Structure formats: structure tokens, C-alpha cells
Amino acid sequence: MQDAVPVTLYHIFSQKYDHDDPLVTFHNSMVADMFHVYKKGDVIFQQGHSIDYFYILLKGRAMIVNSMTGTDGNIFHALTPLDIMGLPDYLGGSAVYTSHVIAKSPCTVFRISQRDFISLITTDPALCYSTLRTLGQISSNSLRTQEINAIFQPRKRLGYYLFLAAQSGRPYTCPLTREELADTLVINQRSLHRYLAAMEDDGCLELKKGKIIIGENHYSKLSELYDSLSEAI
Numbered sequence: 001m002q003d004a005v006p007v008t009l010y011h012i013f014s015q016k017y018d019h020d021d022p023l024v025t026f027h028n029s030m031v032a033d034m035f036h037v038y039k040k041g042d043v044i045f046q047q048g049h050s051i052d053y054f055y056i057l058l059k060g061r062a063m064i065v066n067s068m069t070g071t072d073g074n075i076f077h078a079l080t081p082l083d084i085m086g087l088p089d090y091l092g093g094s095a096v097y098t099s100h101v102i103a104k105s106p107c108t109v110f111r112i113s114q115r116d117f118i119s120l121i122t123t124d125p126a127l128c129y130s131t132l133r134t135l136g137q138i139s140s141n142s143l144r145t146q147e148i149n150a151i152f153q154p155r156k157r158l159g160y161y162l163f164l165a166a167q168s169g170r171p172y173t174c175p176l177t178r179e180e181l182a183d184t185l186v187i188n189q190r191s192l193h194r195y196l197a198a199m200e201d202d203g204c205l206e207l208k209k210g211k212i213i214i215g216e217n218h219y220s221k222l223s224e225l226y227d228s229l230s231e232a233i
């Protein structure tokens with residue numbers, strides 16, 4: 001059992017698991033009971049509760065809902081695999097979770113006690129490095145999304161996000177649902193549908209069977225609009 005936990009963490013951080021159904025990979029593991037599944041709308045943990053556990057998101061999307069005293073609303077932020085929920089709060093010196101985390105879709109997580117995880121990464125340099133790499137990737141992705149959201153108006157925000165995503169290769173198919181894309185870019189879903197339709201009319205993408213597809217011709221059009229902005233940023 002003791003050796004199974006770091007081995008499992010190595011598999012998770014190297015993403016050597018079935019991304020469609022993580023439980024398939026780990027169902028025979030000695031730590032199978034550390035994996036938990038949450039339905040859409042379930043609260044994974046609550047703001048103000050003691051940080052007893054960290055939750056590593058393996059599948060699905062979750063949302064940080066931070067109730068700020070003295071404000072009329074909440075601050076939202078989307079979480080995706082492999083976010084280590086609770087760890088940023090702990091590293092920031094907090095003894096309690098500073099936000100609620102709610103499953104925005106069915107989520108599979110690996111839950112590990114705060115004490116066990118901190119003990120492992122302070123005694124296992126390789127695991128500590130894997131954790132730092134994962135945190136770095138999460139931070140980089142989060143900063144890029146926040147940068148896009150801060151600089152651009154909603155339609156340009158959508159176009160620039162898809163332009164960057166399609167740089168990995170074409171044809172590119174956006175893996176996010178409309179709801180997930182709207183959450184990520186902080187865009188109203190109704191407006192998102194309108195922007196996508198307009199971008200299809202402009203030749204920037206294709207909408208096919210509910211999927212957002214960007215081929216070479218679409219990418220060329222997006223490059224004309226956003227390449228110079230990318231260099232400026």
C-alpha cells in the first residue's frame with residue numbers, strides 16, 4: 001500500500017492512464033479506494049473547510065467558486081486535468097480551502113491526504129520534480145487563458161483561443177463542449193453560439209455535427225487576424 005501511492009502518482013503525472021475512463025487503469029490497484037467520481041453539480045470541497053486532502057483531477061472539468069466578502073457575486077475559474085485542487089491554497093499558507101470547487105461535468109479525481117502527499121514530495125525528489133512540472137504546466141495554461149480574457153473582447157477572445165489551439169496541427173477539432181468553452185473563456189453561452197456562427201460565415205472555422213473544426217484554410221484566415229497580435233503579446 002505504501003509503495004503503491006507514489007507509483008500511482010507517477011502514472012498520473014506522466015498521464016499513463018486511460019483518459020476516457022481512468023478507473024479502468026487503476027481498478028486493480030491497492031489504492032483503488034483513493035479514486036472518487038463526482039457527478040455534475042457535486043461539491044468536491046467547500047470554502048473554509050480544513051485542507052485535509054488534495055484532489056488531482058484526472059477527467060472532467062470543475063469550477064472554482066470563490067465567495068468574496070463584500071462583493072455581489074462570485075469569482076469563477078475553470079479547472080481541468082491535471083489540476084491539483086487544494087495544493088495552491090496549502091502552498092499559499094492557508095490552513096483552509098479558499099474556495100468551493102464544484103464539478104461542472106462528471107469528474108474522476110485521485111484524493112490523497114495532505115499529510116501523506118507533503119511527506120512524499122519532501123522525501124522523493126523525482127516525485128517532487130514531477131509535481132513541480134505539473135504545477136508549472138497548469139500555471140502556464142491558466143496564465144495564457146487569463147491573459148486572453150483580460151486583453152480581448154469576447155469574440156476576439158474566442159478567435160485567438162482557437163488560433164492558438166490550432167497551432168498544434170490541422171485539422172484541429174476543439175475537444176471542449178460549448179459549455180466548457182464558454183466557462184474557459186468567460187463568455188455567455190448564447191453569445192458563444194452567435195460568435196461561432198459568425199466565424200463560420202467568415203471562413204474561420206467549420207461547425208460539423210456539433211464540433212468546432214479548423215482546417216488549413218480556416219487557420220490561414222485566423223492567422224491573418226491574430227498572428228500579429230500573438231507576436232505583440
